Amino acid sequence: MRIPVLGTDRQTRRPASEAAPPAAPPAAGGRIRLDGLGKRFGSGAMAVSGVDLDIAPGEFITLLGPSGSGKTTTLNMIAGFTDPSEGRILLNDQDISPLPPHRRNFGMVFQSYALFPHLTVAQNIAFPLRERRLDRAEITRRVGEVVELTDLRGKENRRPHELSGGQQQRVALARAVVFSPSVLLLDEPLSALDRKLRQSLQREIKRLHDELRLTFVFVTHDQDEAMTLSDRIAVFREGRLDAVGTPDGLYHDPGTRFVAQFLGESNLFEGTAGPDGYRWRDRVWPLGRGAAGTEGRHLVVRPEKLGVIPAADPVPSGHSTAPATVTDVSFYGTYQRVELRYDDESPGCVVRPAQATPSVTAGEAVLAHWRPEDQVFVTP
Amino acid sequence: MRIPVLGTDRQTRRPASEAAPPAAPPAAGGRIRLDGLGKRFGSGAMAVSGVDLDIAPGEFITLLGPSGSGKTTTLNMIAGFTDPSEGRILLNDQDISPLPPHRRNFGMVFQSYALFPHLTVAQNIAFPLRERRLDRAEITRRVGEVVELTDLRGKENRRPHELSGGQQQRVALARAVVFSPSVLLLDEPLSALDRKLRQSLQREIKRLHDELRLTFVFVTHDQDEAMTLSDRIAVFREGRLDAVGTPDGLYHDPGTRFVAQFLGESNLFEGTAGPDGYRWRDRVWPLGRGAAGTEGRHLVVRPEKLGVIPAADPVPSGHSTAPATVTDVSFYGTYQRVELRYDDESPGCVVRPAQATPSVTAGEAVLAHWRPEDQVFVTP
C-alpha cells in the first residue's frame, strides 16, 4: 500500500504540450507565502483577514482552529477558487493571483468532497491523470494503487451516490493524491473515517510527505492528528492567525490564552503581574522563567504538570499552589483525571498516573501545585 | 445553554390536528426492535444483513463500525427512508414499515446534513416546529435557544452554502433536536467539529438524553465518543452486527477478534487451546477464567494489562509471558507506549505509566507478561 509517485518517472508522460503550465512549479514542494491575506464575503464581516504565513517547500503545515474560523476560506484562496479581497499569495516568490487553479498543480481534498456524480469511483480518481494525458496503462496502474491504498477495492465502478460517507471521503483523498501535485491542500480529509482507517491513512500521508517532500497544507479539527503529522501548526481564530509554531512549541508555550485553551487543556489563572511575582487572589507566585513582559498576562499550567494534594498536606518545596475543590475524578486505564474548581470558580484539571498518591476524592478541598518553571504566561 | 424540551409543555401546542400522528409515540423514548433486518442495493451484495437489535426506551445506543459497514443504511431503515429488503422494524412492538417517516416522530441528523438550500439557518431549524404548528413566539424562542446552544448566533439569516462545514453540521444537529422527537437518530453529528465544541455538544447531547430519556441511536467513528456517551455499543462489520454490549463490557470482553481490534488496541495471540492450556508457539499458558469453549479462539490482552521486561529479567510469578522485540517507545505526558513485535511477527503494544520500570528501548528483546485473569478469548 504505497501512494504512487507521479513526476518521478517523467518519461511516461507525453511530450510536453500546452497542458504543462508555462511557469511549472518545481517537482518538489513549492514555497507558499500568504501576505496580508483577507477575504470578505459580500458585504459581511471579514471571514479571513491579515493572514501572513510563510510555508517552506516540503513543509507539512496544519491549519487548526474552531469551526468557522476561516480555514477552508484560506485554503480556497491558496487553491485559487476564491479571490482574496486583500493581500497576495506567492508561490516560489511569484504572485499567483493571475494563475488559474488548473495551472497551479495543487491537489485538493474538499471538505464537501466535490466528487463528480456522473463519474464512477475509478473515473473520479483517474480524472487528474487524464487531464495530464498519462497513457492508459499508467492511469490504470496508478488508480489501482490508490484504490488499494484507500481500501476501495470492489467499489471502482460505483457512482459516488452509491458509497457510504467515509468511502466518498476516501475517493476524494485518492483523487487528490493520485497525481502527486507539488502542493497538497487537504481540508479535513479524514474526518469521516474510523480510527483504524484514519491512522493507517495518516501514516500513508506522512509517508507520502516524507518521501516526496511535497508541501502539505492540512486542515483538521483533530488536535492529535495535527500534533502527530505537522511540522508546524497555524492556529486560526475568527479569521485571524493567532499563533504559528511547532506542535511542541505551541503546546508548551501557547502564547495566547486562546491557543492555550484550544490546543490541549489548561489551568488558567487570571491574576496580575507585579515586581514581586504574579498575584492571584491572596497569593503571590514567583514568575519563574520568562518573567519579563508578563504584564496583563494570564498564567497557564498544563494538566500533566500539575500535582494535587489534600489542602492540609505539606506542599512540595518551591512549588506554587492554588486552592481548589475536586469536582470529579475519573480513571482512564493508566491515568487518572481530576477535575477541579478553583476558588475563583474557574475550572481546571489535573492528569496524573492512575496509581498517584495521595488519592483525592470528589468534593475534597485540595491544593493544586506546580513548579514555577512549568508555568507559562499567555496574552488574554 | 440548554436544549429546550419540547413536549413537556404541551399547552403551547395548537389543538390536536391531523398533523399529530394518530398513533402518537409516548412522550418518553420509544422501544425499537430490529428483527432480521437486511438491505440489498440493486442486485449487489447485502449492504446490511441479519441485524437483530433491541433498543430499550430511553437507551443511548451507538452504532460503531468501519467505514462502509452499514451504519448509515441501518439508520436510514429505522427512519423509514430506505425500505428493508428483509426483516422488520418494530416501534413499541408495532411494525412501523407502513408508517411514513413523518409519522414516526424521529429526529435525524444526516451524515450529509441534508440542509434545505433555499432556507436560511433559522428557517431550517424552525422547519420541524412549523410543521408541528407551534405558534410564532414559541418557534422564535426555541430556535433562539438551539442557535445559542450550537453557537450559531449571527448566522441565522445565512443560507447553508454561506456557512463553513462545521457550521452546516451544527445546523443539522440543531434542526434535529429542536423539536424533541421521541427517538433521535444521529449520523456522525459531530464529525466536522473541533474538540472543544465537540465536547461541549457531547455534554449537551448527554444532558438531553438524561433529562428526557429519549431513545438515541448514534453513529460515530470516534471510539472515545462512543465509550463516553453510550449505554450500549453495537459494532457493525461488513453489514452484520458483530457484537452488542456496554462500553466496558465490550472493551474487556470483546468476544470477537474484530471487536477486540476495532475497539481499542489489543495484543492478539493466535494459538490453540488444549486441555493443558493455551498453546502458542513453544509456550503453554494457563487458560485462566473462562477456560471452557476456548477451542479455535485467539487470546487477547489489552495493552494496559500487559507488562514488559527485558528478556533476561525474572518473570513475576504466575504471569504468562510472550517473547517480543521493542520496535518503538513513545511518551505521552503521563504514560508511555511501547510498540512490540512478537516472535510470530504480529504487532503488539503496551501502555504503562511514564515512570514505569524497568525501562526498555527500541530494538531490545523483551518479554511481555500478564496475569492469566487479564486475558480474554475471542473468536477469530
Place this chain on the structure above:
Amino acid sequence: GSDKGQNSSGPQTLTWASTGGQFQDNEIEALQKPFTEKTGTKFKNVSPADPAQVRAMVESGRPVWDLANMSWIYAGAYCDKFYEKLDHRDLDRSLFPEGTTGDCFVPTYRFANVFAYNADLYKGEQPDNIKDFFDTKRFPGKRIVFDYPKNGLLESALVADGVDPKDLYPLDVERALRKLDTIKDQLVFAPSYGAVQQMLVDKQAAMVITVTARAIATAESGANLKAVWDFNTTDIGALVIPKGTPRADLAQDAIAFAIEPEQAKAYAALTGTAPARTDVDIESIDYSDVQKSFNAFLPDRGRLAEQDKKWWIENTDKVLERWTEWKIG
C-alpha cells in the same frame, strides 16, 4: 433597377409569385408553358405572393420577383412606387370591361364572390335571395367568409339591407356593419381558403361567400354546395410587376401573352374563372358542370356588381382598420 429595359439575348427566367396550390399549377399549365414554348423564357414559381414582401424587396432595391398574381389594390395604391406601370402596346385598356384597369394593373381573369349554401343542411326551404344570408331564423347555421373585408360581404349586406346594387359605391361601411351585427355571432372568419373548404365539407358552415375557384374546389371535394344567383359581386385577378425588376419588359410580354384569347380560354377552362378581355366568347369555353354552376359570367346569374376598383384602392386601409375593430369588438 439600374439595368431596367436591358434587352439581353438568350433565354431568360422570370420569377412568378402566386397563390400556390392547384391554382398556380393551372397558371403554369395554361400561361407559363405556352410562353416558354414561344419565347424560351423559363419560369421560377414561388408562393404565396405577399405584398409585404414586394414592399420589402422594392425598398431594399432587390426585387426578386418579376410577376405576381396578387390583389390589384396594392398595385393601385402603390403604383410606380412598388409596382411597375404597364405600358406594353398590347395592353390596350379598352380591351377590358370598364373600370377594371389601372396604370399598374390590367385584369388577367375575372371571378365572383359567390354566395352559396350547403344544400345538405336545408332539406325543405332553400335560400334563394341574398337576404337569406342574413336570416338566421329561417336558415340557421354558420356563415363562413374569408377574413378580409373585400370579400363581397359588405356589398351583400348593403344590398340585403335594401341598397340598389348600382348605388353601392361609395360603400356605407357603417350601415353594412350594422347589418352584419345582426348575424355576427353566426359569422366565421376563416384565416385561409383551405379552412373555408374544410369547414364546408365537414358541414360546419351552412353558407359561404367565397371566390369562384374556391367554391368549385370545395364542391369537388365533397360539399353539396349550391350557388344562389340573386346578388353577387364580381372582381378581377391581375398579374403585377414589382418595381425595379430588370426583366420588367419581358414580364409585360408575359402579361400580354396571358390575356390573349387562347391562353385566357385555356386558363378559364382549368380554373373555372372567366377571361378578362371582353372580346373572348365565354360560351366557347369548355367548362365542366361544376365550374358552370359557380360561374357568375354566364347568362341568368341575377344581379352582379363589379367591385369598384377606385373606391377600394382609396379606402381599403380605412375599411381594414374599421373591420378589425368591428370584428374583435
Place this chain on the structure above:
Amino acid sequence: MTTATVTRGSPDTARPVRGAEGRNRTAAALLLLPALIALLLLFVLPMISVAVRSVTEPQAGLGNYIGLFTDGYTLRVLGRTLLVALIVAVAGLLVAYPYAYAMTLAGPVGRALLVTVVLVPFWTSMLARNYAWLVLLQDGGLIQRFSRTVGLGDEPLFGTTAGVALSMTQVLLPFLVLPLYSSMQQIDRRLLDAGQSLGASRLRSFRKIYLPLSMPGVMAGTSLVFVLALGFYVTPALLGSPQNAMIAQIINVRARDRLDFGGAGAMGIFVLVVTLLVMGLAQRIAKGRTLSSVPGVAAPARPAGPGGGGSGPWLRLYTVLVGFLLTAPTLVVIPMSLSAGTTFRFPPEEWSTRWYDNLAHSPAWTESIGNSLQVALVSALAATVLGTAAAMGLQRLGPRSRGVLFGLLLSPLIVPNILVALVIFAAFLRLGLNGTLGGIMLAHTALALPYVVIAVFARLQGMDPRLATAASGLGARPWSVFRRVTLPQALPGVLSGAVLAFVTSLDEVVVALFLQAPGVFTLPVQMFNSVTIQIDPTISAASSVMVILVSVPILLAQLVGARRGKAGTR
C-alpha cells in the same frame, strides 16, 4: 466591483489584478460574445430599423404609438393576449409539472417512453396539428361526442376560448415539460427525506422543499410558454372566434394587408416593452419567495432509484392522461393521412394511401422534407453551441446584468414573427442571403438561440458550482472542465435546448416563407402553401412521415442509452 473600494493594510498589499472573479468576468464576456453578435446582427440591428420606421412612417412623430392607445382595440387585444398567454402558461404548468415529476421517478425505459411522448407534438407539424384540433373540436367532432356521451353537455369547443386554450396548451406543453424535467432531475431527493423526518408529510415536504427547488425549471418553462403563447396566431385564427383574436393577428393585418410597416413596428415594440415589463415584474415578485439560484450544499444528488419512492397510482394515471393529451392530435393526424377524401377526415370514411403516393411522387414534398431536416439540424446545432456558451456566460454574471441580457436574449421570441421576418428578409436581400438554405439556417439559428439559453441556464442554476472548481483544481483546463464536468452535468438541459431549437426550425413558417426561393423551401412552407387556398391532405401524410422519421430514432437512441447506462452501473 463593490469590493474595489478600500485597500487597507500595508501599501504593498496590492489588489490582485486578475483572480478567480476577474477570470470569471472575462469568461462570461467571451462565452456570451458569439450569441450576442449573432443576435445583434440578426435581430437587434434590424429591430432598430423597425424602431426607426415606427417613428418616421407614415409621418415623423409618435403618431403610431399614440394610435395604439386611441384606436380602441389594440390595448384590448393586447390585454386579452397577455391574459390568454398567462392562462395557457399556468394551465400548462399544472398539467406539465406532475408529468415532469413522473419522468424523474420513472425507470430508464419508462423515461424513454415518456420523453418520446413529450416530443411527439413537436414532430407533428403545426398546421397538421391545428387541423387535427379543428376536426376534434368541431360540432359533431370527437370531443363533443365524447362529452355528450358522458353527459357533459354538447357545447362545441370550436370558436371558444376554451378550445383555443386547450389546443395551445397541448402544443406548448413540451416547452414546459423539458426544462422542468431537466431541472427537477437535479434535486437531491434526500432533502425530501429530511423534510419528512422533520415532521412534514409527503405533500408538505413536496410543497416546502421540492417546489421551491424546482423553481428554475418552473421559471424557464413558464416564461417560454408565456412568451410563445403571446405570439400565437394560426391557432386562435383557425380555432377561435374574432373575440379570441391575439395581438399577432392584429400586427399581421397591419404589416401584411395594410403594408403599414411603421404602425406594425410600433405595435411590435410596444408588445416587446410590455412583455418585458410584465416578466420583469413577475421575476421580482417571484424572487421574494424563491431563489433564482440554489447552489446545492449536499453531497452528490442521489437520483431516484428503487426505494426512492416510485410513482403512486394517481400520478401514474395522471401521467397517462397527460400523455394522451400530448399525443391526441397525432393520433388524429395519422389516420387522417390515410383517408381517401380531399379534405381532412377523422375518422376517415374511406381509406387509401393516395396522399402517401402523392408525397412520394411529388419532388416539392420530398425536397421540402429534406430541406427542413437539413436546416433544422444545422440551425439546432449552431443554436445549441452558441446558446450553451451564452447560458454559461449568463451564469457567471451578476444578477442585474443577467436580467438585462436575459431580456435581450428572449426578445426574438417576443417580437411577433412577421416583424422579424420582414426585417430579416430586407437585411438578407441586401446581403444576397435570401433564397438560400444558408440564409434560412442563419435566421433560424437566431430564432432558436433563446430556447437553448433558457433550457441550459435553468439546468446550470441547479448545478453544484464546486464541481467545476474541483475539476479545475485537479488540473483541468477550462475546456476540459466544460467537456468532462460541466457538459455531462448540464446535458439534459443542453439536449432539451437542442430539441427545442430543432423543432423551432422544423416548424417555423413565417421567416422561411419570406426567405424561400424555388428549390429552397422548407416543409412548413410547402404545407402552408398547400392549405392557404385549398386543402391538401398530403400535409397529414408528410406530418405522419415526420413523426415516424424523428420519433423512432429518438426512442431507439434512448432505449439503447438506457440499456448502456444500466450495463455501465450494473
